[in-house]
Amino acid sequence: MTEHYFEDYSVGQTFRGGPLPALTAEQIKRFAAEYDPQPFHLDEEAAKKTFFAGLAASGWHTAALTMRMFVDSDVKPVGGYVGAGGEELRWPRPTRPGDVLRIEIQILELRPSRSRPEVGIVKAQITTLNQRDEIVQVTRPVMLVPRRE
Amino acid sequence: MTEHYFEDYSVGQTFRGGPLPALTAEQIKRFAAEYDPQPFHLDEEAAKKTFFAGLAASGWHTAALTMRMFVDSDVKPVGGYVGAGGEELRWPRPTRPGDVLRIEIQILELRPSRSRPEVGIVKAQITTLNQRDEIVQVTRPVMLVPRRE
Numbered sequence: 001m002t003e004h005y006f007e008d009y010s011v012g013q014t015f016r017g018g019p020l021p022a023l024t025a026e027q028i029k030r031f032a033a034e035y036d037p038q039p040f041h042l043d044e045e046a047a048k049k050t051f052f053a054g055l056a057a058s059g060w061h062t063a064a065l066t067m068r069m070f071v072d073s074d075v076k077p078v079g080g081y082v083g084a085g086g087e088e089l090r091w092p093r094p095t096r097p098g099d100v101l102r103i104e105i106q107i108l109e110l111r112p113s114r115s116r117p118e119v120g121i122v123k124a125q126i127t128t129l130n131q132r133d134e135i136v137q138v139t140r141p142v143m144l145v146p147r148r149e
Numbered sequence: 150m151t152e153h154y155f156e157d158y159s160v161g162q163t164f165r166g167g168p169l170p171a172l173t174a175e176q177i178k179r180f181a182a183e184y185d186p187q188p189f190h191l192d193e194e195a196a197k198k199t200f201f202a203g204l205a206a207s208g209w210h211t212a213a214l215t216m217r218m219f220v221d222s223d224v225k226p227v228g229g230y231v232g233a234g235g236e237e238l239r240w241p242r243p244t245r246p247g248d249v250l251r252i253e254i255q256i257l258e259l260r261p262s263r264s265r266p267e268v269g270i271v272k273a274q275i276t277t278l279n280q281r282d283e284i285v286q287v288t289r290p291v292m293l294v295p296r297r298e
Binding site: 031034035036037038039040050051052058059060063064065067068071079080081082083084085086087088089090091138139144 | 180183184185186187188189199200201207208209212213214216217220228229230231232233234235236237238239240287293
């Protein structure tokens with residue numbers, strides 16, 4: 001797989017990632033037990049009486065699964081996916097057991113770094129969708145990517 | 150522990166969370182193997198030659214650990230921590246093996262939901278720090294919290 005320098009990307013360029021295997025209730029509960037132990041992420045029965053009205057994945061689980069698909073995508077910056085953070089993170093609806101997630105990636109902005117001439121700053125949008133093409137997450141990562149010279 | 154309604158919070162109010170036990174290299178590699186399999190998160194030797202110049206936790210691992218401390222904090226909204234997303238996510242420096250993380254939380258903004266009169270929108274800032282009081286993450290979660298009436 002070809003790795004890309006900053007100069008290889010263009011604004012508006014798109015990539016895809018995933019799909020992952022269907023997410024299981026067990027995976028949802030295992031992540032939640034460690035990082036987000038709340039009833040609606042841990043127990044089907046308890047979840048029925050909550051805001052989510054049923055078992056839902058932690059938003060941070062959806063974010064971690066999105067990162068996995070991003071790393072496995074063809075975006076492939078030279079030196080790896082080095083994130084400085086993101087400008088947006090939205091979960092319009094929860095990820096549920098059985099969901100098959102995939103991502104759509106769009107390059108939004110490219111600019112040289114002022115402080116570090118050897119890298120460029122790549123802003124992208126990653127939209128995470130389920131098997132019904134419903135959006136479960138939108139994030140706008142900011143990455144540092146090496147320049148050719 | 151008292152649970153809080155929307156009306157119980159005030160702008161400028163602060164909370165603390167953590168610290169967690171020191172993060173191990175094993176934990177960093179285990180998270181990365183599943184969600185962010187890149188050399189600088191998986192292998193000490195390979196990491197030396199990368200941007201991070203040594204093993205570093207995935208930013209999403211730092212985010213997940215931050216969520217854990219947030220859930221265990223005294224913020225405790227009625228009905229749980231229901232996040233709609235966040236307005237910012239920054240990783241000014243990586244989390245390293247041995248780091249002892251804690252969080253500082255500040256309530257930034259409170260407003261009723263226009264579309265759902267039974268909930269209010271709480272915007273907060275969570276700053277995640279290591280044992281040297283260096284900032285490893287800043288995030289601004291947006292939560293839905295039930296109103297008293």
